[in-house]
Amino acid sequence: MKQLFTPFExxxxxxxxxxxxxxxxxxxxxxxxxxxxxxxxFPSPQQVWQGFLELYNEGLVVHIGSSLLLCFSAIxxxxxxSLVFSYLSTVPIIKPVAKTLSKLRYLxxxxxxxxxxxxxxxxxxxxxxxxxxxxxxxxTTSLLSMLNAIPQEEFDHxxxxxxxxxxxxxxxxxxxxIDYVIDVIRQNLAIVWMMLVxxxxxxxxxGGLGFLIKNSDKFMNHGRIIALQIVILGVGLFIDFVLNxxxxxxxxxxxx
Amino acid sequence: MxxxxxxxxxxxxxLSVAYGDKVIIKDINLVEKDVIREGHITGQVIAVVGRxxxxxxxxxxxxxxxxxxxxxxxLIANTQTGLDNDAKEVQEGDIGFVDQKYxxxxxxxxxxxxxxALRRKEMTKAEKHTQIMQYLxxxxxxxxxxxxxxxxxxxxxxxxxxIEQIFCSGHYMVLDEPFSGLDxxxxxxxxKAFDLITASHEFNTIIYSTHDIELAVELADSIYVIGYxxxxxxxxxxxxxVKHFDMKELELAWKDYGxxxxxxxxxxxxxxxxx
Numbered sequence: 034m035k036q037l038f039t040p041f042e043x044x045x046x047x048x049x050x051x052x053x054x055x056x057x058x059x060x061x062x063x064x065x066x067x068x069x070x071x072x073x074x075f076p077s078p079q080q081v082w083q084g085f086l087e088l089y090n091e092g093l094v095v096h097i098g099s100s101l102l103l104c105f106s107a108i109x110x111x112x113x114x115s116l117v118f119s120y121l122s123t124v125p126i127i128k129p130v131a132k133t134l135s136k137l138r139y140l141x142x143x144x145x146x147x148x149x150x151x152x153x154x155x156x157x158x159x160x161x162x163x164x165x166x167x168x169x170x171x172x173t174t175s176l177l178s179m180l181n182a183i184p185q186e187e188f189d190h191x192x193x194x195x196x197x198x199x200x201x202x203x204x205x206x207x208x209x210x211i212d213y214v215i216d217v218i219r220q221n222l223a224i225v226w227m228m229l230v231x232x233x234x235x236x237x238x239x240g241g242l243g244f245l246i247k248n249s250d251k252f253m254n255h256g257r258i259i260a261l262q263i264v265i266l267g268v269g270l271f272i273d274f275v276l277n278x279x280x281x282x283x284x285x286x287x288x289x
Numbered sequence: 290m291x292x293x294x295x296x297x298x299x300x301x302x303x304l305s306v307a308y309g310d311k312v313i314i315k316d317i318n319l320v321e322k323d324v325i326r327e328g329h330i331t332g333q334v335i336a337v338v339g340r341x342x343x344x345x346x347x348x349x350x351x352x353x354x355x356x357x358x359x360x361x362x363x364l365i366a367n368t369q370t371g372l373d374n375d376a377k378e379v380q381e382g383d384i385g386f387v388d389q390k391y392x393x394x395x396x397x398x399x400x401x402x403x404x405x406a407l408r409r410k411e412m413t414k415a416e417k418h419t420q421i422m423q424y425l426x427x428x429x430x431x432x433x434x435x436x437x438x439x440x441x442x443x444x445x446x447x448x449x450x451x452i453e454q455i456f457c458s459g460h461y462m463v464l465d466e467p468f469s470g471l472d473x474x475x476x477x478x479x480x481k482a483f484d485l486i487t488a489s490h491e492f493n494t495i496i497y498s499t500h501d502i503e504l505a506v507e508l509a510d511s512i513y514v515i516g517y518x519x520x521x522x523x524x525x526x527x528x529x530x531v532k533h534f535d536m537k538e539l540e541l542a543w544k545d546y547g548x549x550x551x552x553x554x555x556x557x558x559x560x561x562x563x564x
Contacts, residue, residue, distance in 0.1 A: 189355050190392040194406060194457045195382025204405075209396050286395055286437035 076255040081263070084256030088245065088264075097268060100241040103157075104222075104229050104272075107164035111225075112218060114169045119176035123202055135177055138170035142231075160232050168225055175217040179210060212280050212287035219276040226269045242268075292537060294322035296366055298333065298494050299352075299461070300376060304361035306347050312527040314344035314351070314515075317361070319530060321511060323491055324537065331543075332460075332487030333494040336505035339515035340561055344528030345498045348515065349463045352496065353386040354379045368459060368492060384461040385454025389469055391446040393438040399425070399449050400434040406456035424452050427485065429478075444475035451482050460492035468499050476504070483508060502557050506550045510542035511535055514557055516564025531564045532557075 036042040037052070044052070061078075068077035076084070085093075115134075122131035145166050146159075153159045183205065191201040233243025242265055249257035280287055297320060304317040324331050337345055350356035352363055364376040365383060377383075393402055403421040410417070425431045428448045438446055447467065454462050467479050486493050499505050505512055512534040518525050534553060536542040541549055 184392075186388050186390055186392040187395075189350070189386065189388065190394075192355055192381045193353055193384075193386035193454065195409065204394060209394060211396070284396070286439050288439055 076259055080256030081259045082256075084249075084254060084258070084260035085264075088257060088260055091245075093245070093264065096240050096242055096245055097264070100229060100233065100243070101268070103160055103164070103233070103241060104225055107161050107229075108168060108218065108222065108225055110161070110165045111168035111172055112214075114165070115172035115176055116214065118169075118173055119180060120202065120206060122177060122180065123206065131173060131177060134170060135174040136170075138167075138174060140170075142167070163232050164225060164228055167228055168221065171221050171224055172217060175221060176214070179213045179217060180206060183210070212284040212289065215276055215280040215284075216289050219273055219280070222272055222276070223269065226265070226272075230265060292324050292326045292331070295325055296323045296492075297321070297364075297376065298323050298366045298492060299335075299496075300364040301352070302362050302364075304348075304351055304363060305359045306344075306351050306356055307359045312359075313347040314529060315525075315527045316529050317348060319513060319533070321494065323366075324510065325491070326543075330488050330491055332490060332492070333511065334483060334487060334509045335494065335496045336509035336512045337496065337498045337515055338500070338502060338505050338512060338557060338561065339498075339528065339564070341500075343515045343517065343564075345515055346465055348528070349386065349465050349496070349498065352379065353384040353463050354381040355386065365461060366492065383458060384463055385451075385458035387447070387450045387454055387462065387464045387467065389466045391443070391450040393446060393450055393453070395438055398435050398437055399430055399441070399445075402449060402453050403456060406453040410456075420456075424455075428452055428482070442475075443471060444478045447471075447475070447479065448482060451486070455486065460490060461494050462486065462496070464495065464497040466498050466500065468501055468504055480508065502554050502561075503546070503550075506536070506541070506553050506557070507546045510537050512553075512557065514560045514564070516561060518564065532560045 036044065037048070064075060064078060067073060068075050068080075118127070118131040118134050121127040142163070146163055149159055149162055149166070153162060187205050187209070188201055191205050196204060229241075230243040230246060233241040234247040242261060246258060246261050249261060280289075299319070299321040301317055301319045305315040306313050321333055321335060324333055337348065339345055347356065351358050354363070363379040365379050367375040367377040394405070397405060400421060403424070404417060407417045407420070412420070422431070422434075425434055428451075430445060430448055430452075433441060433445055433449075436445075438449070441449065451462070451464075468476055471479065483495055486495055497509075513530050514532040514534075515528050516531040517527065518529050518531055534557065536553075539549075539553065541553065544550075
């Protein structure tokens with residue numbers, strides 16, 4: 034028992050499972066206790082379950098699909114833009130452009146949506162491009178860090194094998210770091226997922242989880258809001274798991 | 290043991306490398322010729338020793354064309370023309386380079402690594418396969434052919450890195466501290482690798498650095514000590530060759546390690562400590 038409270042102590046797999054289960058029980062217990070009585074901050078589990086059922090009957094699955102489609106469209110375009118700039122940042126003339134793109138992550142959302150609203154009339158396209166602009170800056174930042182972390186020895190190794198500079202880029206950076214790119218997407222997906230709900234709640238026309246939250250918020254339906262938060266968290270964690278699984282399954286050498 | 294020297298294989302003249310204002314190595318001059326011994330195929334084994342920070346790795350990068358010299362030149366024998374003493378300036382890829390970490394492509398299996406190293410050879414796919422499998426058998430890597438670098442032991446990685454460079458470069462190979470961090474078994478593997486390389490072609494030349502002076506004396510037929518020179522009583526802060534031990538001239542090359550070798554070890558250590 035003492036080892037559970039000792040720093041740097043290794044515990045068995047079963048003990049780890051026991052610890053996690055303990056925390057889950059504690060959390061659920063706290064939820065039940067704190068949601069009893071007349072006045073409470075969080076809705077009771079029954080209210081949340083009720084909210085979930087209502088959402089399901091109102092087409093929750095379709096809204097999840099809509100959000101996922103938006104998410105994948107945006108991340109698809111953003112990753113292409115970021116990869117092009119990041120890979121080409123090895124060329125001196127492109128490097129400042131890539132670095133600037135990375136620095137643009139400090140720009141506020143409102144300013145960007147204002148200009149995008151002028152340029153784009155369709156709500157869905159607008160949602161996609163707001164996310165693309167944001168994601169490209171974060172993805173480029175992560176990809177540039179990945180590039181900088183490649184040891185010089187790997188470049189020298191490729192050069193010693195007679196690779197031209199473009200071959201070095203292709204072999205060491207592009208082919209040699211595909212698993213890292215997947216991990217960068219996985220890590221940044223949390224930001225897209227978080228942004229996605231905000232973007233959907235700004236432009237409600239196309240539906241999605243953000244629209245549902247906004248709708249529930251308007252009527253102060255706490256049960257629905259928490260049910261939606263749990264769904265959003267669950268879908269996000271599932272995507273994270275799938276990407277991590279794909280990286281490990283397709284790239285046996287990947288030990289990130 | 291009788292021997293004679295023929296074509297110049299490596300010619301380094303007034304080589305200097307500086308990074309910005311910092312001069313790392315300066316005025317390096319060396320000449321290595323093809324050693325001929327009757328009844329033996331004898332490649333050249335050249336050791337470079339010196340204390341840390343004296344510029345060994347920079348010298349190796351300049352020798353392999355990975356770093357452009359600030360001044361001076363590195364010439365190697367142009368074996369393609371078939372003419373005696375035909376030389377060319379070294380370019381990236383002319384000299385194989387195996388670094389201390391035995392760096393390989395992390396996303397290629399041992400077999401894919403070999404195939405990539407042979408990509409420019411004018412051979413059919415079947416010929417390439419036969420050559421790769423032959424080397425993998427000879428070097429004890431047959432069972433590891435589908436393994437990635439992260440799944441190999443230090444010794445296996447090292448052998449893979451050496452074969453890859455043999456396939457890709459011509460007759461020259463530079464190894465930066467190949468014995469560093471290896472256990473006795475792996476050190477024996479590297480020694481065997483040296484034997485395999487030098488016994489396969491007259492022109493094959495291995496240049497390696499080591500902190501293990503005994504291993505340098507045991508294996509090399511030419512040893513260069515790199516250190517800070519003392520000029521007019523003042524010690525400089527750049528590396529250069531401060532002493533050359535020609536083990537052939539000393540009649541210690543290609544012989545079992547003995548008392549005379551130990552004497553050379555002592556001398557080398559003395560030179561290293563004073564530079």
